[in-house]
Amino acid sequence: MKPAHRRVSVMPILLALAALTTAGAAPAAAPAKGVLQIKGAWIRWLPADLPAAAYAVIVNHGDANARLIGADSPDYGMLMLHRSLLAQGSSSMEAVSGLEIPAQGEAALAPGGYHLMLTEPQHAIKPGDTVKITLHFADGIALQADFPVRPANASGP
Ligand SMILES: [Cu+2]
Incomplete structure:
Protein backbone atom coordinates (compact mmCIF):
# COMPACT_ATOMS: atom_id res chain seq x y z
CA MET A 1 0.00 0.00 0.00
CA LYS A 2 2.74 2.41 0.85
CA PRO A 3 4.64 2.35 -2.51
CA ALA A 4 1.40 2.90 -4.45
CA HIS A 5 0.47 5.80 -2.27
CA ARG A 6 3.88 7.37 -2.89
CA ARG A 7 3.68 6.98 -6.68
CA VAL A 8 0.40 8.90 -6.77
CA SER A 9 1.83 11.87 -4.93
CA VAL A 10 5.03 12.05 -7.04
CA MET A 11 3.46 11.86 -10.51
CA PRO A 12 1.94 15.37 -10.62
CA ILE A 13 5.33 16.84 -9.68
CA LEU A 14 7.11 14.90 -12.45
CA LEU A 15 4.52 16.02 -14.98
CA ALA A 16 4.88 19.63 -13.86
CA LEU A 17 8.67 19.41 -14.14
CA ALA A 18 8.44 17.89 -17.63
CA ALA A 19 6.13 20.69 -18.74
CA LEU A 20 8.52 23.30 -17.37
CA THR A 21 11.60 21.88 -19.07
CA THR A 22 9.98 21.50 -22.50
CA ALA A 23 8.11 24.82 -22.51
CA GLY A 24 11.13 27.01 -23.29
CA ALA A 25 13.07 24.61 -25.49
CA ALA A 26 12.79 24.09 -29.24
CA PRO A 27 11.55 20.69 -30.43
CA ALA A 28 14.48 18.26 -30.50
CA ALA A 29 13.98 17.48 -34.19
CA ALA A 30 14.32 21.08 -35.40
CA PRO A 31 17.47 23.17 -35.15
CA ALA A 32 16.92 26.29 -33.05
CA LYS A 33 17.46 29.67 -34.64
CA GLY A 34 21.03 30.85 -34.15
CA VAL A 35 22.70 27.47 -34.45
CA LEU A 36 23.35 27.88 -38.18
CA GLN A 37 26.16 30.11 -39.44
CA ILE A 38 27.24 31.14 -42.94
CA LYS A 39 30.97 31.55 -43.52
CA GLY A 40 33.16 32.47 -46.48
CA ALA A 41 30.30 33.52 -48.72
CA TRP A 42 31.08 34.74 -52.23
CA ILE A 43 29.73 34.85 -55.76
CA ARG A 44 31.62 34.01 -58.93
CA TRP A 45 30.46 36.46 -61.54
CA LEU A 46 30.65 35.50 -65.20
CA PRO A 47 30.53 37.83 -68.19
CA ALA A 48 28.13 37.83 -71.14
CA ASP A 49 24.96 37.22 -69.13
CA LEU A 50 26.17 33.80 -68.03
CA PRO A 51 24.66 32.66 -64.72
CA ALA A 52 26.64 33.46 -61.59
CA ALA A 53 27.24 30.95 -58.81
CA ALA A 54 27.10 31.54 -55.05
CA TYR A 55 29.29 29.65 -52.61
CA ALA A 56 29.53 29.48 -48.82
CA VAL A 57 30.20 27.14 -45.94
CA ILE A 58 27.17 26.48 -43.74
CA GLY A 89 36.02 14.62 -68.48
CA SER A 90 33.10 16.93 -69.02
CA SER A 91 31.27 18.77 -66.29
CA SER A 92 27.55 19.22 -66.03
CA MET A 93 25.15 20.07 -63.28
CA GLU A 94 21.86 18.91 -61.90
CA ALA A 95 19.20 20.52 -59.73
CA VAL A 96 18.95 19.13 -56.22
CA SER A 97 16.08 19.50 -53.76
CA GLY A 98 18.21 20.13 -50.68
CA LEU A 99 21.54 19.94 -48.94
CA GLU A 100 21.92 18.30 -45.54
CA ILE A 101 24.07 20.04 -42.92
CA PRO A 102 24.87 17.46 -40.25
CA ALA A 103 24.49 18.25 -36.54
CA GLN A 104 27.74 19.69 -35.15
CA GLY A 105 29.09 19.69 -38.70
CA GLU A 106 29.13 21.71 -41.87
CA ALA A 107 28.39 21.51 -45.58
CA ALA A 108 29.94 23.55 -48.36
CA LEU A 109 28.64 25.21 -51.46
CA ALA A 110 31.92 25.22 -53.38
CA PRO A 111 33.26 25.22 -56.95
CA GLY A 112 32.93 21.73 -58.42
CA GLY A 113 30.17 20.74 -56.01
CA TYR A 114 26.99 22.21 -54.65
CA HIS A 115 26.24 25.83 -55.54
CA LEU A 116 23.44 28.29 -55.91
CA MET A 117 22.95 29.19 -59.55
CA LEU A 118 21.90 32.81 -59.91
CA THR A 119 19.98 34.01 -62.94
CA GLU A 120 17.68 36.88 -63.85
CA PRO A 121 19.76 39.72 -62.32
CA GLN A 122 17.43 42.52 -61.30
CA HIS A 123 20.02 45.21 -62.18
CA ALA A 124 23.61 45.34 -63.45
CA ILE A 125 25.82 43.32 -61.09
CA LYS A 126 29.61 43.33 -61.36
CA PRO A 127 32.69 42.23 -59.39
CA GLY A 128 33.11 44.42 -56.32
CA ASP A 129 29.38 44.51 -55.61
CA THR A 130 27.79 42.79 -52.63
CA VAL A 131 24.63 40.72 -53.02
CA LYS A 132 22.35 39.83 -50.14
CA ILE A 133 21.09 36.26 -50.23
CA THR A 134 18.69 34.64 -47.79
CA LEU A 135 19.15 30.91 -47.33
CA HIS A 136 16.03 28.97 -46.42
CA PHE A 137 16.20 25.82 -44.32
CA ALA A 138 13.66 23.18 -43.41
CA ASP A 139 11.63 24.00 -40.30
CA GLY A 140 11.20 27.61 -41.43
CA ILE A 141 14.66 28.90 -40.53
CA ALA A 142 16.01 31.68 -42.79
CA LEU A 143 19.48 33.24 -42.67
CA GLN A 144 20.66 36.25 -44.65
CA ALA A 145 24.30 36.87 -45.57
CA ASP A 146 26.31 39.30 -47.68
CA PHE A 147 27.92 37.62 -50.69
CA PRO A 148 30.78 39.66 -52.20
CA VAL A 149 30.87 39.42 -56.00
CA ARG A 150 34.22 38.18 -57.37
CA PRO A 151 35.47 38.02 -60.96
CA ALA A 152 35.38 34.88 -63.13
CA ASN A 153 38.97 33.90 -62.29
CA ALA A 154 38.46 34.08 -58.50
CA SER A 155 38.76 30.86 -56.52
CA GLY A 156 37.45 32.07 -53.16
CA PRO A 157 36.07 35.00 -51.20
CU1 LIG B 1 24.50 25.41 -61.62
Whole structure:
Protein backbone atom coordinates (compact mmCIF):
# COMPACT_ATOMS: atom_id res chain seq x y z
CA MET A 1 0.00 0.00 0.00
CA LYS A 2 2.74 2.41 0.85
CA PRO A 3 4.64 2.35 -2.51
CA ALA A 4 1.40 2.90 -4.45
CA HIS A 5 0.47 5.80 -2.27
CA ARG A 6 3.88 7.37 -2.89
CA ARG A 7 3.68 6.98 -6.68
CA VAL A 8 0.40 8.90 -6.77
CA SER A 9 1.83 11.87 -4.93
CA VAL A 10 5.03 12.05 -7.04
CA MET A 11 3.46 11.86 -10.51
CA PRO A 12 1.94 15.37 -10.62
CA ILE A 13 5.33 16.84 -9.68
CA LEU A 14 7.11 14.90 -12.45
CA LEU A 15 4.52 16.02 -14.98
CA ALA A 16 4.88 19.63 -13.86
CA LEU A 17 8.67 19.41 -14.14
CA ALA A 18 8.44 17.89 -17.63
CA ALA A 19 6.13 20.69 -18.74
CA LEU A 20 8.52 23.30 -17.37
CA THR A 21 11.60 21.88 -19.07
CA THR A 22 9.98 21.50 -22.50
CA ALA A 23 8.11 24.82 -22.51
CA GLY A 24 11.13 27.01 -23.29
CA ALA A 25 13.07 24.61 -25.49
CA ALA A 26 12.79 24.09 -29.24
CA PRO A 27 11.55 20.69 -30.43
CA ALA A 28 14.48 18.26 -30.50
CA ALA A 29 13.98 17.48 -34.19
CA ALA A 30 14.32 21.08 -35.40
CA PRO A 31 17.47 23.17 -35.15
CA ALA A 32 16.92 26.29 -33.05
CA LYS A 33 17.46 29.67 -34.64
CA GLY A 34 21.03 30.85 -34.15
CA VAL A 35 22.70 27.47 -34.45
CA LEU A 36 23.35 27.88 -38.18
CA GLN A 37 26.16 30.11 -39.44
CA ILE A 38 27.24 31.14 -42.94
CA LYS A 39 30.97 31.55 -43.52
CA GLY A 40 33.16 32.47 -46.48
CA ALA A 41 30.30 33.52 -48.72
CA TRP A 42 31.08 34.74 -52.23
CA ILE A 43 29.73 34.85 -55.76
CA ARG A 44 31.62 34.01 -58.93
CA TRP A 45 30.46 36.46 -61.54
CA LEU A 46 30.65 35.50 -65.20
CA PRO A 47 30.53 37.83 -68.19
CA ALA A 48 28.13 37.83 -71.14
CA ASP A 49 24.96 37.22 -69.13
CA LEU A 50 26.17 33.80 -68.03
CA PRO A 51 24.66 32.66 -64.72
CA ALA A 52 26.64 33.46 -61.59
CA ALA A 53 27.24 30.95 -58.81
CA ALA A 54 27.10 31.54 -55.05
CA TYR A 55 29.29 29.65 -52.61
CA ALA A 56 29.53 29.48 -48.82
CA VAL A 57 30.20 27.14 -45.94
CA ILE A 58 27.17 26.48 -43.74
CA VAL A 59 28.05 25.52 -40.17
CA ASN A 60 25.55 23.74 -37.93
CA HIS A 61 26.35 24.22 -34.24
CA GLY A 62 23.15 22.45 -33.24
CA ASP A 63 22.37 18.91 -32.21
CA ALA A 64 19.89 18.31 -35.03
CA ASN A 65 20.60 17.99 -38.75
CA ALA A 66 19.58 21.00 -40.84
CA ARG A 67 18.59 21.04 -44.49
CA LEU A 68 19.09 23.87 -46.96
CA ILE A 69 16.03 23.88 -49.21
CA GLY A 70 16.23 27.14 -51.13
CA ALA A 71 17.34 30.74 -51.37
CA ASP A 72 16.18 34.13 -52.53
CA SER A 73 17.72 37.52 -53.14
CA PRO A 74 16.49 40.99 -54.05
CA ASP A 75 19.25 41.07 -56.72
CA TYR A 76 18.43 37.91 -58.66
CA GLY A 77 15.06 36.68 -59.84
CA MET A 78 15.98 32.99 -59.73
CA LEU A 79 18.23 31.07 -57.35
CA MET A 80 18.56 27.33 -57.83
CA LEU A 81 20.39 24.76 -55.76
CA HIS A 82 22.64 22.76 -58.10
CA ARG A 83 25.35 20.17 -57.90
CA SER A 84 28.21 20.01 -60.39
CA LEU A 85 29.12 16.60 -61.73
CA LEU A 86 32.28 15.58 -63.51
CA ALA A 87 31.79 12.59 -65.76
CA GLN A 88 34.08 11.39 -68.55
CA GLY A 89 36.02 14.62 -68.48
CA SER A 90 33.10 16.93 -69.02
CA SER A 91 31.27 18.77 -66.29
CA SER A 92 27.55 19.22 -66.03
CA MET A 93 25.15 20.07 -63.28
CA GLU A 94 21.86 18.91 -61.90
CA ALA A 95 19.20 20.52 -59.73
CA VAL A 96 18.95 19.13 -56.22
CA SER A 97 16.08 19.50 -53.76
CA GLY A 98 18.21 20.13 -50.68
CA LEU A 99 21.54 19.94 -48.94
CA GLU A 100 21.92 18.30 -45.54
CA ILE A 101 24.07 20.04 -42.92
CA PRO A 102 24.87 17.46 -40.25
CA ALA A 103 24.49 18.25 -36.54
CA GLN A 104 27.74 19.69 -35.15
CA GLY A 105 29.09 19.69 -38.70
CA GLU A 106 29.13 21.71 -41.87
CA ALA A 107 28.39 21.51 -45.58
CA ALA A 108 29.94 23.55 -48.36
CA LEU A 109 28.64 25.21 -51.46
CA ALA A 110 31.92 25.22 -53.38
CA PRO A 111 33.26 25.22 -56.95
CA GLY A 112 32.93 21.73 -58.42
CA GLY A 113 30.17 20.74 -56.01
CA TYR A 114 26.99 22.21 -54.65
CA HIS A 115 26.24 25.83 -55.54
CA LEU A 116 23.44 28.29 -55.91
CA MET A 117 22.95 29.19 -59.55
CA LEU A 118 21.90 32.81 -59.91
CA THR A 119 19.98 34.01 -62.94
CA GLU A 120 17.68 36.88 -63.85
CA PRO A 121 19.76 39.72 -62.32
CA GLN A 122 17.43 42.52 -61.30
CA HIS A 123 20.02 45.21 -62.18
CA ALA A 124 23.61 45.34 -63.45
CA ILE A 125 25.82 43.32 -61.09
CA LYS A 126 29.61 43.33 -61.36
CA PRO A 127 32.69 42.23 -59.39
CA GLY A 128 33.11 44.42 -56.32
CA ASP A 129 29.38 44.51 -55.61
CA THR A 130 27.79 42.79 -52.63
CA VAL A 131 24.63 40.72 -53.02
CA LYS A 132 22.35 39.83 -50.14
CA ILE A 133 21.09 36.26 -50.23
CA THR A 134 18.69 34.64 -47.79
CA LEU A 135 19.15 30.91 -47.33
CA HIS A 136 16.03 28.97 -46.42
CA PHE A 137 16.20 25.82 -44.32
CA ALA A 138 13.66 23.18 -43.41
CA ASP A 139 11.63 24.00 -40.30
CA GLY A 140 11.20 27.61 -41.43
CA ILE A 141 14.66 28.90 -40.53
CA ALA A 142 16.01 31.68 -42.79
CA LEU A 143 19.48 33.24 -42.67
CA GLN A 144 20.66 36.25 -44.65
CA ALA A 145 24.30 36.87 -45.57
CA ASP A 146 26.31 39.30 -47.68
CA PHE A 147 27.92 37.62 -50.69
CA PRO A 148 30.78 39.66 -52.20
CA VAL A 149 30.87 39.42 -56.00
CA ARG A 150 34.22 38.18 -57.37
CA PRO A 151 35.47 38.02 -60.96
CA ALA A 152 35.38 34.88 -63.13
CA ASN A 153 38.97 33.90 -62.29
CA ALA A 154 38.46 34.08 -58.50
CA SER A 155 38.76 30.86 -56.52
CA GLY A 156 37.45 32.07 -53.16
CA PRO A 157 36.07 35.00 -51.20
CU1 LIG B 1 24.50 25.41 -61.62
